[in-house]
Amino acid sequence: MQKTRIKTYDRIVQQSLTLFNEHGERSITTNHIAAHLGISPGNLYYHFRNKEEIVYQIFLLYRGFITERLAVPQDRAMDVTDLVNYLDTAFEAMWRFRFMFYDLPGLMARNPQLQRDYHQFVHNEMKAILEGHFREFIRLGLLQMALEDIEAVSINIWLVVKFWFAFEQTARPNEPINEASGHRGVRQVLALLKPYVSPEFLPLFQQQLVRHLQP
Amino acid sequence: MQKTRIKTYDRIVQQSLTLFNEHGERSITTNHIAAHLGISPGNLYYHFRNKEEIVYQIFLLYRGFITERLAVPQDRAMDVTDLVNYLDTAFEAMWRFRFMFYDLPGLMARNPQLQRDYHQFVHNEMKAILEGHFREFIRLGLLQMALEDIEAVSINIWLVVKFWFAFEQTARPNEPINEASGHRGVRQVLALLKPYVSPEFLPLFQQQLVRHLQP
Numbered sequence: 330m331q332k333t334r335i336k337t338y339d340r341i342v343q344q345s346l347t348l349f350n351e352h353g354e355r356s357i358t359t360n361h362i363a364a365h366l367g368i369s370p371g372n373l374y375y376h377f378r379n380k381e382e383i384v385y386q387i388f389l390l391y392r393g394f395i396t397e398r399l400a401v402p403q404d405r406a407m408d409v410t411d412l413v414n415y416l417d418t419a420f421e422a423m424w425r426f427r428f429m430f431y432d433l434p435g436l437m438a439r440n441p442q443l444q445r446d447y448h449q450f451v452h453n454e455m456k457a458i459l460e461g462h463f464r465e466f467i468r469l470g471l472l473q474m475a476l477e478d479i480e481a482v483s484i485n486i487w488l489v490v491k492f493w494f495a496f497e498q499t500a501r502p503n504e505p506i507n508e509a510s511g512h513r514g515v516r517q518v519l520a521l522l523k524p525y526v527s528p529e530f531l532p533l534f535q536q537q538l539v540r541h542l543q544p
Numbered sequence: 545m546q547k548t549r550i551k552t553y554d555r556i557v558q559q560s561l562t563l564f565n566e567h568g569e570r571s572i573t574t575n576h577i578a579a580h581l582g583i584s585p586g587n588l589y590y591h592f593r594n595k596e597e598i599v600y601q602i603f604l605l606y607r608g609f610i611t612e613r614l615a616v617p618q619d620r621a622m623d624v625t626d627l628v629n630y631l632d633t634a635f636e637a638m639w640r641f642r643f644m645f646y647d648l649p650g651l652m653a654r655n656p657q658l659q660r661d662y663h664q665f666v667h668n669e670m671k672a673i674l675e676g677h678f679r680e681f682i683r684l685g686l687l688q689m690a691l692e693d694i695e696a697v698s699i700n701i702w703l704v705v706k707f708w709f710a711f712e713q714t715a716r717p718n719e720p721i722n723e724a725s726g727h728r729g730v731r732q733v734l735a736l737l738k739p740y741v742s743p744e745f746l747p748l749f750q751q752q753l754v755r756h757l758q759p
Contacts, residue, residue, distance in 0.1 A: 431649070432647060432649065432650065433710075433714055434646070434647065434710060434713050434714055435647065435650075437714065437717070444717055447714075448714070448715075448717060451714075451715075452715060478735065478738070481731065481732060481735035482735060484732060485700070485704060485732055485735060485736060488703070488704055488707060488708075488711050488732070489700060489703055489704070491707075491711070492703060492706075492707040492710065492711070493703070495648075495649060495707065496703050496706070496707070498649050499648055499649055499652065499662075499663070499666075500663075500666075500667060502652070502659060502663060516696065517696060517699060517700055517703070520693065520696035520697060520700060521700060521736070523693070524739030524740065525739065
């Protein structure tokens, strides 16, 4: 019994994520989710009191995904591939959980718990992780920049990642957001970093840029 | 009679802009606007068929403001002050017309004429203006960058300007958007440009940065 209960719980979260990404969170109700899963609304309410609780669980998946993938490797030095992989991770997270970024201020206004914990995650944890990575890449000689510039550059990177899909939506209103949009976003973030890449790593960095120009 | 009619028309546009900026466009109805102006709803409908027509007129003001202020001076060469003034203009426009950027995708979804003309303005006119300014600043030796990098850097600048207030809203959910937010935004855009500023202009550029750090 416990096993089935957990399975249904996870299925609700996973299917909600899919439905939210495809149709936007606002147009999907708990009844849609239950119907899609072939369960009764009562069964869904057994696991979640409302849609906001499901959205909050999805946020926890998002946070776990990012925290795990952006961790600093303990067993080896970082290199330029890590730098690009971190950016890929950021955009993969944006893509997998894209409904969260269609209208983030609106979503948070309807979900105070999400607002509080998202804010805490981004502005405390994420800021420290990003700035720590910068300091490490500078120490390793991959990036050349003044420590005082780290904060402004990190904020710009975070802003471009966070709003890229919204930007694409207004830039190409008749095209669906797809993985090519993600590649264009990585290209924009690589452009933010390019002036700081050490000359000896620039060829390798350019290769990565080209890879993202041809999705 | 014609004079009064024009005056009422302009007053409706101006007061709507103020109300939208203060309360968001979604929560303001044409009845609120009429009540605020002390006119009857019928009088308002004599000038505008619906709220979308008012929003569209405000967009035309926004477009006129930007086009006029971003024009290249015909009687003199541009200098580093122009570069910073252009950024100030961008943020002043964002501040004056800030309701448009609280939820731009939502606003456009409800207003097809706005969506079409905003898109045309930004992705044809504005892109050409911004890229033209870059080429001029490079020609004058103020900026040092490869021509192939202009597009990506222009897009990043546009994205940071466009989403800065939305970013601040999620970063500081309990603080109202104010002019200090605008100064922080200019600082972010200056950080995007800083690695490309020619060494001889860097001191002047840094002064401008400091000015925006202390609003």
